[in-house]
Amino acid sequence: xxxxxxxxxxxxxxxxFGLGVxxxxxxxxxxxxxxxxxxxxxxxxxxxxxxxxxxxxxxxxIFVFFVIVIAAAEAAxxxxxxxxxxxxxxxLNVENVDLLKF
Amino acid sequence: xxxxxxxxxLVVSLVKIVVLLFVLMTALAYLSWFExxxxxxxxxxxxxxxxxxHGLLQPLADGVKFLFKxxxxxxxxxxxxxxxxxxxxxxxxxxxxxxxxFGPATVYIFGQPTQLxxxxxxxxxxxLFAITSIGVYGVALAGWSSNSKYSLLGGLRSSAQMISxxxxxxxxxxxxxxLAGSFNFNEIIEHQQxxxxxxxxxxxxxxxxxxxxxxxxxxxxxxxxxxxxxxxPEGETELVGGFHxxxxxxxxxxxxxxxxxxMITVSCLATILFFGGWLSPLPDSWTWQQYLPGVGxxxxxxxxAYDTVRNMRGIGRIQLAVVTLLAGGIGLLCLLxxxxxxxxxxxxxxxxxxxxxxxxxxxxSTLPRMRYDQLMSFGWKLLLPVSLLNLVATAxxxxxxxx
Amino acid sequence: xxxxxxxxxxxxLVAVGAAIMLILxxxxxxxxxxxxxxxxxxxxxxxxxxxxxxSAVQVIVYAGAVMVLFVFVIMLLNAGVEERTNFSHMAKYAxxxxxxxxxxxxxxxxxxxxxxxxxxxxxxxxxxxxVSTRELSTMLFQKYLFPFEATSILILIAIxxxxxxxxxxTE
Numbered sequence: 001x002x003x004x005x006x007x008x009x010x011x012x013x014x015x016x017f018g019l020g021v022x023x024x025x026x027x028x029x030x031x032x033x034x035x036x037x038x039x040x041x042x043x044x045x046x047x048x049x050x051x052x053x054x055x056x057x058x059x060x061x062i063f064v065f066f067v068i069v070i071a072a073a074e075a076a077x078x079x080x081x082x083x084x085x086x087x088x089x090x091x092l093n094v095e096n097v098d099l100l101k102f
Numbered sequence: 103x104x105x106x107x108x109x110x111x112l113v114v115s116l117v118k119i120v121v122l123l124f125v126l127m128t129a130l131a132y133l134s135w136f137e138x139x140x141x142x143x144x145x146x147x148x149x150x151x152x153x154x155x156h157g158l159l160q161p162l163a164d165g166v167k168f169l170f171k172x173x174x175x176x177x178x179x180x181x182x183x184x185x186x187x188x189x190x191x192x193x194x195x196x197x198x199x200x201x202x203x204f205g206p207a208t209v210y211i212f213g214q215p216t217q218l219x220x221x222x223x224x225x226x227x228x229x230l231f232a233i234t235s236i237g238v239y240g241v242a243l244a245g246w247s248s249n250s251k252y253s254l255l256g257g258l259r260s261s262a263q264m265i266s267x268x269x270x271x272x273x274x275x276x277x278x279x280x281l282a283g284s285f286n287f288n289e290i291i292e293h294q295q296x297x298x299x300x301x302x303x304x305x306x307x308x309x310x311x312x313x314x315x316x317x318x319x320x321x322x323x324x325x326x327x328x329x330x331x332x333x334x335p336e337g338e339t340e341l342v343g344g345f346h347x348x349x350x351x352x353x354x355x356x357x358x359x360x361x362x363x364x365m366i367t368v369s370c371l372a373t374i375l376f377f378g379g380w381l382s383p384l385p386d387s388w389t390w391q392q393y394l395p396g397v398g399x400x401x402x403x404x405x406x407a408y409d410t411v412r413n414m415r416g417i418g419r420i421q422l423a424v425v426t427l428l429a430g431g432i433g434l435l436c437l438l439x440x441x442x443x444x445x446x447x448x449x450x451x452x453x454x455x456x457x458x459x460x461x462x463x464x465x466x467s468t469l470p471r472m473r474y475d476q477l478m479s480f481g482w483k484l485l486l487p488v489s490l491l492n493l494v495a496t497a498x499x500x501x502x503x504x505x
Numbered sequence: 506x507x508x509x510x511x512x513x514x515x516x517x518l519v520a521v522g523a524a525i526m527l528i529l530x531x532x533x534x535x536x537x538x539x540x541x542x543x544x545x546x547x548x549x550x551x552x553x554x555x556x557x558x559x560s561a562v563q564v565i566v567y568a569g570a571v572m573v574l575f576v577f578v579i580m581l582l583n584a585g586v587e588e589r590t591n592f593s594h595m596a597k598y599a600x601x602x603x604x605x606x607x608x609x610x611x612x613x614x615x616x617x618x619x620x621x622x623x624x625x626x627x628x629x630x631x632x633x634x635x636v637s638t639r640e641l642s643t644m645l646f647q648k649y650l651f652p653f654e655a656t657s658i659l660i661l662i663a664i665x666x667x668x669x670x671x672x673x674x675t676e
Contacts, residue, residue, distance in 0.1 A: 003509060009550065009554065015521055015611075015612055016520060016521065018612070023528045025604065026600065032536050035527065039524060039527065049551050058636060058641055061636060062648075062649050066656055068562060069660065070656065076574065076664070076666075077666045077670070079575065080670035180532075182535075223557075224557060225557045229561055233564075235568070235570065236568065238573050239576070246576075258577065258581070261573065261577070265570060
């Protein structure tokens with residue numbers, strides 16, 4: 001029975017990461033930019049799991065565990081900041097948030 | 103038949119899925135009948151009584167009503183999400199039942215031996231929680247896509263409640279996991295076999311050592327499935343109707359069915375984790391217990407026959423006679439020596455699930471609704487610490503007993 | 506074309522399609538839902554790679570809690586339609602080619618790297634070589650105990666930070 005080579009998973013991870021970067025650069029809603037960061041983290045997770053399978057070690061899976069947990073913490077704090085900015089600037093367009101001091 | 107020989111697993115799985123879906127849809131419909139009857143009798147009145155014999159055709163009438171109602175489409179709503187959310191809710195509620203094992207026996211479908219479970223996954227419990235986690239989206243998107251203030255607030259409140267109680271739901275189950283040492287449902291049930299050492303008439307079900315865990319689980323489950331007393335986001339007197347205000351006819355029926363489906367899933371999970379699943383409370387050496395399902399059904403057929411002859415008139419008599427014949431027929435079928443041991447596991451399993459669902463309905467008709475802030479503070483400030491303490495105590499006990 | 510290949514391509518297409526929908530969606534809520542679809546497709550791929558626990562954790566934590574948080578914030582802030590203003594010239598002329606170069610460059614490099622030639626260890630279905638939760642938890646609590654405890658403190662700090670920010674917003 002043929003098994004899918006690891007390179008397929010890595011190519012998929014690279015494509016998803018690239019799409020995440022594209023979304024990060026071109027979108028202007030703060031929340032969508034945040035979501036593109038999560039997409040990039042997911043692509044990296046896929047690469048970690050693929051490597052864990054390739055080397056038959058569990059360390060990759062532990063890394064994925066930590067990445068998921070830290071992404072959750074980062075999303076919580078980041079969204080709290082986004083809500084504060086949205087209340088202050090009345091807009092979610094990232095081009096309006098361009099002053100260091102309001 | 104060649105197709106069957108070449109792809110045995112596929113065909114067997116399809117047969118099991120079809121049977122399970124059929125049974126599930128019937129159970130969902132008649133669960134609404136059961137709930138209305140029980141609530142009515144607790145409130146000293148009869149429930150549905152006129153539609154069929156003893157109201158047995160009421161779910162059919164409700165289904166026809168839902169199909170023929172006008173299907174509203176909101177002009178300003180997000181069409182894709184509006185149509186997607188009831189489908190999502192219902193399909194997720196039905197998917198979880200694929201993981202549940204109904205009995206230990208090996209059944210032969212098309213000559214292929216197979217277990218009484220659609221998908222025997224090694225991490226079954228974790229998958230079940232994963233599917234219920236996604237179920238939050240059905241509610242949240244329903245509230246958002248209706249483009250109405252009441253729906254949005256109701257949807258947000260309901261999904262916030264669901265994700266809050268999901269945490270204590272998952273934590274209250276970890277005590278059972280520590281005791282059993284596996285996520286697989288069959289292994290968790292196998293772990294609960296036998297009787298206690300000094301009390302040989304009490305079966306070794308997880309509810310006895312983990313009573314705190316069971317209570318936390320049950321309360322979290324009631325809140326997770328948005329049932330009373332935690333049904334503030336969807337009660338008719340609160341927030342107009344909650345997240346399904348703007349839904350009509352079949353989409354509303356789908357939310358309805360999804361709620362009952364979630365209820366059945368959570369009860370099945372409680373049975374497996376805490377009440378021993380398909381294990382019987384009687385000792386295994388009493389082999390006559392394999393005739394219990396058949397005898398029970400025959401006795402109920404006798405009672406139904408008595409009721410038909412004494413109390414029913416007209417078309418109700420014919421309907422109840424049909425039900426009597428059905429019950430008698432299935433009872434006789436369960437007495438056959440080939441079928442009896444296979445039916446015993448599902449019989450005990452479904453009996454326990456029935457008892458837990460009865461408890462659910464009993465709670466709904468007895469307790470008043472909790473206010474939303476009381477609900478949230480109860481979940482975060484009481485249930486979560488208690489579940490954590492239960493987990494720590496169980497872990498300590500295991501370390502001390504089995505170093 | 507055996508079953509594992511077909512399954513891989515189906516899930517990979519779903520993931521890439523959902524990621525493209527995230528870029529092209531006009532409303533943030535559609536982007537959020539496509540991201541959930543990416544995560545679920547990736548969870549299926551983790552299952553194919555034999556990581557059952559990680560796949561379930563991805564769905565429960567990432568798709569079922571973090572993305573619900575995103576959806577909540579979008580609903581609360583009533584994030585409307587993405588504005589279609591003009592891109593800056595730099596973005597149009599230099600950004601898109603750079604992005605395409607990044608995408609295909611990474612993919613090409615991954616496909617031809619040495620590790621990419623390794624076939625998944627253990628021939629046969631992933632379930633034969635699946636990672637058991639017991640091994641994972643042994644490693645987590647023995648070898649990686651310090652990062653585990655540090656992460657728990659980090660989560661506590663994140664909760665406190667979010668609380669402080671939320672309180673400040675309501676003053």
